[in-house]
Amino acid sequence: MVYHVTAEGETDADARESFSWDVPDDFNAAADLVGKHDGDQPALVQVADDGSRTTYTFGDLDARSNAVANALEARGVERGDRVAVVVPQKPANVLTHLACWKLGAISLPLSVLFGDDALRYRLTDSDARVAVVDASQRETIHEVAPDCSALESVLVVDGDGGGSDDERATDDGVSMEQFDDAIHWERTTFERADTDVDTPAIIMYTSGSTGDPKGVLHTHGVWLGHCPAFQLYFERDVRDGVYWTPADWAWIGALGDLVFPAWHYGQPVVGYPMGSFDAERAFELMAAEAVTNAFLPPTAIRMLIDVDEPTERYDLSLEAICSGGEPLTNEILEWADEELAGVVVNELYGQTEANLLVTNCREWFPAKPGSMGKPVPGHEVAVLDPETGERVDPGSVGEIAVRRDDDPVIFEEYWNEPAKTDAVTLVDGPDGDRWHRTGDLAERDDDGYLWFAARDDDLIITSGYRVAPREVEETLLTHEAVSQIGVVGVPDETRGEIIRAVVQPTSEAAATDELRADLRDLVRERLAAYEYPREIEFRDELPTTTTGKIRRTELTAE
Known part of the structure; x- marks a missing residue:
């Protein structure tokens, strides 16, 4: 059955009024994302560092995820068991998720940037039974596996496709195998488990900027829940495009904002494990793969802004960008309009627990810089x-x-x-x-x-005034010398709290007392006298979580 979520109506109000979630009783996320489409349609274009590319059709992903499901089942994975996925933008990442959902198991996306403590905590908290990890994480998983009592098997995705290392085991006997050696790729049939929209499917951990990360359990219907917003922030024309994001496929902002909604509509996604974001390489990739729609965090957009004459240097097909997680300033909207020949940039809002609740859609209503937009039909x-x-x-x-x-x-x-x-x-x-x-x-x-x-x-209460850090951050980001910014409240005997701004200057700017004065004046002029940062600290780099959010707790340290 071909099933699509559609937000219909002449206006956003019409769509909200008429919308309903009418989901098939036997809904399964893997069947919806790859199983329902024409098997010959391109689904994943995997790009290597040397520019070579491999195209996987929806039929390929359906068959290969069946093979992975068979391998997981052979290693004892049953309905409800957790399987960790510690893989960057490579086919093994999405194949493992799809395989878990066919099994009725629960997948667990984790970042390849995690160190020992972060990975150990999540594997232990979730009682993950199997972990599929990238070769770059082999030593980390070898270190933490003895502390993870439920972990039985580790499948290592080699950077060259597998098979280069001998099978090995951790100190407590957890088996470690090469991913490609463990999968019998010829076993392409699998009888998927009985599921519905409410069957548990995935645990996504919060970033842990304060306190221990929490495991957020979602069901098979979660990616459907993203689709109405996906239509809006990509301006409703989502059935004839090419989609890409540099964001880590461990993050709901990558999987939920772009990858899986694109597959719901049968559209191809570009995969490229970039690592650290490179603005020039991003433009090259988008041009070479004719990317029409992209999810780009604001930090990435600000790095793209530093690239001169992008439309003259690169043959871009870009039509729309969505972004969220940090303030989108008017500077970004103006840059896209002027330097990218009118490419639309739409801000969105959500959280790991309930993603994509609010967004913009220029076809239905004009953007207001600084606003998140309007509620999405269906929510x-x-x-x-x-x-x-x-x-x-x-x-x-x-x-x-x-x-x-x-x-x-x-x-x-x-x-x-x-x-x-x-x-x-x-x-x-x-x-x-x-x-x-x-x-x-x-x-x-x-x-x-x-x-x-x-x-x-996060509210800062200073001298009786309530100050929202984001408002101060948005203002300071308009200064040409500011690359990144984090604003926090720090204790003060007289005022209760005072405002501290931790600033990462641009590469061309000097961290001087003159710049401090300029930044304070900017806030005084744009906001209010009580909102200016009494403390301004310059740092070469701001501390961030693995999802790119600024760790505010680390900005209060002296």
Whole structure:
């Protein structure tokens, strides 16, 4: 059955009014993403460092993921078991996810940038039974495996395709094999498990910028939940394109914002394990592969801005960019319009627990720089009073919440953390329904646009004033000498807290007292006198999580 989620209507309001989630009873994510399409259609274009490329069709991915499912089953993986995927943008990454969902198992995307402690924590917390890891993580997994009591097998994806190292075992007997040696690629049939939209499918860990990371459990319907927003931020024409993101395939912003929704609509995705982002290489890749739609974090966009005359140097097919996770300044929108010949850049909002709730769509409504956009059809989003749980009036700051109901994008639970799940669930919310509380503060204007304020625990209270760090960051990012910025509150005996800005200057800028004065004046002029950073520290590089978010907890250290 060919099944697509479509947001229909002349306007965004029409689409919200008419939308419904009408999902087949036997829904399976792998069948939806690769099994329902014409097997000859290109699905994944894998690009190597030397520019060579291999194209995998939907039929290839369906058959090869069957082979992986057979191999996992032979290693004891059963329904509900967890399988870790520690692989960059390579076919083994997505094949393992698809195989897990065919088995009824739960996949666990993890970053290849994780060190010993980060990987050990997630494998232990999830009780992962099998781990598929890139060759670059071989020694790390060998180090942590003895501490992971549930782990039985490790399949190593070699950078050259496998088979170069002998089979080996960890100190406690966990088997380690080459991925390609473990898979019998000729075994291309598999009877997939009975699943539906509510069957557990994937655990995605929060970035852990504060406290221990939480395992966010989603069901087979999660990628369907992303599709209405996917249509909007790529301007509704999503059935004739080529899609790419440099983001790590361990992150919901890569898998959910681009890879899996593209496959839901039968569109090809470019895979390229770039490592550190290289702006020139990104333009080369997008030109060579005729990429039409891209998900690019704001940090990557700001690096692209430094490339001179991109449309003259590269034959680009780019039509639309979506971005989220950091402020999108007016500078970015103007750059895309002027330097990329009118390429649309649409901001989006979501979180690991409930991704892609708000976005922009120029076809339906104009963008307002600094706004996240409007709620997406299929998701009922409200701004609620954090104390009473009631809707607040337009112009007032409240907590972003989304009605649970049958919305497939909302997570089921925090893995092994029922109390934390309960803490973000409003049982008797507006209209008596259950709502997910995001913990993010925003306000809705009279036109229905949402404006992000802060995390509810990020607000800085200085001299009685409540200051949202993001607002200060957005202002400082408009200065030509600022490359990256993090704003936090630090204790102060007189004012309770004062504002500290940790600044990464551009390569051409000098970290001087004159620049400090300019930045303070900028905030005073753009925002308010009480919002200027009394402390400004310059650093060569800001600390970030593996998903690229700034670690605010590390910015408060002296």
